[in-house]
Amino acid sequence: MSRIDPEKPFMPVRFAVLTVSDTRALADDKSGDVLAGRIDAAGHLLAARDIVRDERDQIAAKLRDWCADDGIDAILTTGGTGLTGRDVTVEAHRDVYEKEIEAFGTVFTIVSMQKIGTSAIQSRACAGVAQGTYLFALPGSPGACKDAWDEILSKQFDYRHRPCNFVEIFPRLDEHLRRK
Template identity: 55%
Template sequence: MTDTPDLSTLPAPGGRLIDGPVTPVRIAVLTISDTRDEDSDTSGKILADRIAAAGHVCAAHEIVTDDVEAIRARVRSWIAAGAVDAVITTGGTGLTGRDVTPEALEPLFDKRIDGFSVIFHQVSYQTIGLSTLQSRATAGIIDGVFVFCLPGSNGAVRDGWDNIIRWQLDSRHRPCNMVELMPRLLEV
């Protein structure tokens, strides 16, 4: 069992929450690892639990190896099926030779969300200090679907969800949130 805090009691960073129900977002979780399996995938479980606790739908939760084509195939499949509004990956954003998540997904981005990496590193620095330099956390939009790539550690997943993604995928967050952009992401 993972620790899922009651985030409804926390103030919204950089904004506020208005009263009303949350608009559920369909979010897929992809753990990228050569060593994790269903029993040892703690970071994926943390994300799935927090997604549900925030009133969203965990539309899928899978594990793939650190392989560029496997990562791309899984994400493309979810997006092509039209079953997800966002994908959150955990793992593969480090500096070792097997860390290939940015290489797999950034070429697919129609648009990068440059500010995500900046904010992630600010949040992460508060937790782990200079070790945040070892992360290549990234985010972008692929065919109208938000894709957030987090490191594989439980702490990084908590930092990324609790302090950034959770708030931007909450339709009640003001002055703005990413949910209100979803209907317009594919406009030309």
Template identity: 50%
Template sequence: MAHLSSAEFQALRIAVLTVSDTRTLATDTSGQTLIEGLEAAGHALVERALVIDDIWQIRARVCAWIADPLVQVILITGGTGFTVRDNTPQAVAPLLDKLVDGFGELFRQVSLDEIGTSSLQSRALAGISNGALVCCLPGSPNACRTAWTKILREQLDSRTGPCNFVAHLKRLADQPQVARCGARS
């Protein structure tokens, strides 16, 4: 197996989506937890959005980011449980080119120490689509912190060996740089 790590850190461009029927951007502590983690690690927040837990609204937002040549990672928080309004996995799964089968398994494993067998209630998943890593996480700040500190921080760091996800993502150097309006950085 080829080693897919680099000696130099590569800052990624990451979008954060919160799926919630009750939160606003002002009260979105889970999305904020992810943003604080990615920025502390040296990555850039490309855009932040919030949609209600509706399959079509989730797909519309995620599809736009998957198609965007400047979005390399999409972190989604919320909608991964078992209530009638938890639709994130079924909204996102059909959009993925390849599943990261071990992501949900690993998330539930690292969550076991924190929340016990309640970790079974998470339908966390991840996959790659059009060169973007898409991760669906539970909607609690603690779950987002666990996912970031125990999985994503290392896997989104190009220096992590023997491999990480950076080598599989869109290369920004290959993309035309265009002026953007809005929350782009």
């Protein structure tokens, strides 16, 4: 079972939060607020926050820009993971990924099933890695953002979490770029 190792130091992670929406602004971005609040409360840093329209090329461009930014370790997007014609966040993420973290969608579905039952089937939450940066595409509801953070991300982005976590492998995410 997972646990916190009190012998390890806490290491803050620098997050960027991107809301994907044709209608939201920062003033009424409840899901972005949830993520920003939880990042701060956990002791991490909010390095960037923005909103882009549901346009695949705009989403991918922002993800690539943030992946190239040495001041950002992980990107959380919210919105655009559903099944409608305007929902293109997952496709934009996959345009950017070097590797997909396939189990994230499965674990998120398990967590969601406990909260919303079979409606969890409508989410296409996903995650991956690009340029040494973690990327997570979360649904646009505040509840889904809470569930993803509270049940998965808060643990995986805590260096003290055992048996393993995302933070401890940061230095190795882009090792393929350093191989000769």
